[in-house]
Amino acid sequence: MSSDQAPVKNGVASTVTHAHQMLGQRLKSLRLGRRLSLRELAEMTGTSASFISQLERGLTGASTASLNQMASALGVSVAMLFEDSAAGQHGVLRRSERPSLPPSDGCRKMLLSRPPLSDMEVYIGEFDLGGSTGPALYTHGDAHEMLVVLRGIVEVSLGEARHVLEEGDSVEYTTSTPHRTENIGSGRAEVMWIIAPPTSVRAELDQYTAWKPLAAR
């Protein structure tokens, strides 16, 4: 409150620090939303805790390099660090507006959750006939994941185990369990993935690690 009275030489300086504070607030709310401490985020971004502390309170600015690291560690785009909107917004997302991830192997993934707001990640996946999430089983982070079959029949591999799921069935597992989903029905399939807490989507997207299955029993 009293520190607002910091000496200001000119108008430019004040708007600069104001911009810093806006960024700082946003950064802080994002970090707290992810339940991260300064040190944890510092390690993720390869910076220091004190730096982020100063950053959040608008005492300093950040280089574009740092901004990139922050944004990716928090699972948001750099743009989202600046756009002051999305505050009072109730995030209505129309079906037609769903952002979709690059498709592959006969599977189109669409993101329903909006990273800065959510404490979860929600995807919808549409499988073509014989489509799958890829040839290998994947692991990412250490959160909880649920898969719900909205339409069709799929086979879910979890480590060594396999489960055939029909419409309305669901599975839960941890994201650290190697997993994979394949459409084994005679038509198209549609599933929903729910991940909580969010595993910082973009940050880890290219860090997905493959898993070597043991020889078949």
Add this chain to the structure above:
Amino acid sequence: MSSDQAPVKNGVASTVTHAHQMLGQRLKSLRLGRRLSLRELAEMTGTSASFISQLERGLTGASTASLNQMASALGVSVAMLFEDSAAGQHGVLRRSERPSLPPSDGCRKMLLSRPPLSDMEVYIGEFDLGGSTGPALYTHGDAHEMLVVLRGIVEVSLGEARHVLEEGDSVEYTTSTPHRTENIGSGRAEVMWIIAPPTSVRAELDQYTAWKPLAAR
């Protein structure tokens, strides 16, 4: 390690403490899964932190009253505190096995997530023609919630605002925002609610608080 060598008079005593330890481990993993500290859980259950500490380490047992409190605060049944299975289980839940909550106002809710495993709550709601989640808007806890329309057309009230959502549309909001869902389509409707982090279902089920809307503008 060395404390394992505690004096044991007979076989009964050893199996008793063993049972205590099993319960303790389970309790601890549940608590940590909810990211609760001993004191937080103590306050929720109306007990003390030191008691829970001893409990988790198998130094003492618990009365049925305490067990009930623990279970409900953690959002699990008392039985789940004891069944040592569910360890290697990948929670497959068939559509026909979904536990359903007491229906009301033309809306049947079914729980897809299994409390002990999940970091989220997932419900599916089926609305009859004109059905709704109730006459009033409700508030519960302070988590994030997403609603996805699987079939039909619904109207979602969020505080003063109203949104008409069609199949495939979704909304995000915080659970502290007074909210309500109503089927306004010409047929049945089906939606999905996702809440993270979990707000300890059973514990709060009867603590849902109504919200008085302001006079219509």
Add this chain to the structure above:
DNA sequence: AGTGTCACTGTACAAATTGTTCAGTGGGAG
């Protein structure tokens, strides 16, 4: 009545973790 046993509380404590302060370093722009 007497005597344990046992569930449970409250205080106290060491250790870890929190965010912040501060002095300082290095590099790029003027």
Add this chain to the structure above:
DNA sequence: CTCCCACTGAACAATTTGTACAGTGACACT
């Protein structure tokens, strides 16, 4: 050459963590 500024590292006080310990009251079984 020099100022500015992004950024580091160590040290800080304030909380918060889980645990230890000494108790209290109730119930069970002589």
